[in-house]
Amino acid sequence: MGCVATEQRSFRISIETLSLLDRAADRVGESRNALADRLLGEALRLEHHPLVRFQQGASGRRRPLLVGTRLYVHQVVGTVKASNGSVDDTASYLGLPARLIRAALDYYGEFSDEVDADSEVARRAEDDERGRWERRQRALG
Secondary structure: OOOOOOOOOOOOOOHHHHHHHHHHHHHHOOOHHHHHHHHHHHHHHHHHOOOEEEEEOOOOOEEEEEOOOOOEHHHHHHHHHHOOOOHHHHHHHHOOOHHHHHHHHHHHHHOHHHHHHHHHHHHHHHHHHHHHHHHHHHHHO
């Protein structure tokens, strides 16, 4: 994601929360400040988009996905685009309520650059895997 501008602020945090933060930072190998920034950012997004959660993928990136599904927001958005923008067709195809499709689109509307970046990372991973498969097939004759 590149360099992100930061600003120094002072917050009062309970000892219990600070202890949880320290333990979590040690466990995930992030600095306390980096972890606090990530968690606060995600929590604020969850407040505005309650049907979206964050999950760390195989690449190490934390990506938004729809609650109760295994679908990342970028996958839903890609399906909507492939369905000519039809929420109902997408909901039917994915077997999900239309409200979940709209939730993904609402999130995309606010964070489209990040969702598009997730889609690009996924596309590159698919291309890499396809290339490995093709090389294996050629090696097998």
